[in-house]
Amino acid sequence: MNQKTILALASIVALTIVIVSSFYFFSTKPNVQKPVQTTAAASDMPVSEVAASEGIPAAEVDGIDVEELTAGIKQPSSAQHEPKLLNFELDQSLKAADTLLSMLPYDELPQFEQDNIDKYQRYVFAKAAKDTGKSVKDFSLQEHGALESEQAGNRYYVYKFDNGTDCEIHLVSIDLNTGDYGVSYNYC
Structure with missing residues (x-):
């Protein structure tokens, strides 16, 4: 083999090593989750203390203010x-x-998130029933859940249901500061 061939092979091997090492170092690392505490003492602790005991900053979990998300549940219903x-x-x-496909299933969400999804489902169903002239009892919920949001002040809930004649999917955008919401829908 001549010198150019050896140099070319060495370059290819070096380039391969650089590419493989970049995949290794820059790939996402799997998250290791700690087991959930189910003792009575853990459920009595405020969310901020639970987050702090888990090594998570008290004010923020996954980029979302937990106190703000759970505040609606803790307030009396007359003050909401x-x-x-x-x-x-x-x-x-x-x-x-x-x-x-991109939705987080309802069953995998925390309880306060499930409560919020149920709350807005009632609003969406009532509006759809009013628009179609049908009863909410005629609707059958097929799937529901939440979407990840890049915006800290918004949350997105998804509802797929059959209203008796059509299958509809509703994407509900909730402003976490006011609780006000907007709905975009389409037929399945």
């Missing part, structure tokens, strides 16, 4: 702000299959 419907519009770009 009644959420306002900001918009309810057909969105042709909302794809049911893609939205459902």
